[in-house]
Amino acid sequence: TIDLGEPAGPRQVLSGLAQHLPIEAVRGARVVVLCNLGAKKLGGVESQGMVLCAKSEAGLGFVTPPDAAPVGERVCFEGFPGEPESNPKRIQKKKAWETCMPDLATDAEGVACYRGVPFATAAGKCTAAIKSAPIS
Numbered sequence: 001t002i003d004l005g006e007p008a009g010p011r012q013v014l015s016g017l018a019q020h021l022p023i024e025a026v027r028g029a030r031v032v033v034l035c036n037l038g039a040k041k042l043g044g045v046e047s048q049g050m051v052l053c054a055k056s057e058a059g060l061g062f063v064t065p066p067d068a069a070p071v072g073e074r075v076c077f078e079g080f081p082g083e084p085e086s087n088p089k090r091i092q093k094k095k096a097w098e099t100c101m102p103d104l105a106t107d108a109e110g111v112a113c114y115r116g117v118p119f120a121t122a123a124g125k126c127t128a129a130i131k132s133a134p135i136s
Helices: 088-094 096-103
Strands: 040-042 045-047 053-056 059-062 104-106 112-114
Antiparallel strands (some): 040 045
């Protein structure tokens, strides 16, 4: 489960990270989670979000918020105003994730970006240890 600071409590989020990262690296990690895709069953168990990671031949690493960012703070992108879509069915219908994913990547410093614009919180930019790599 991942605490996203929501009144309903932590979310159950499943991933295929076991083949890439030891459990010690996963447990308690601060991560950026995509929350409005809608729940999906993976192996018969419901997952309520997607952990974002940068991946290259060098390995895989979480996209992480700045240390000072409070749990659950929304990530924003300068020049892309608006509220997140709250209806998962609309996101699926518009194929929003499939449309956005090719434009997600870390830059040469490891800053997570959408179309070159950093993932940002009030505390600063989100980063990943894997540089110049796609994010999914």
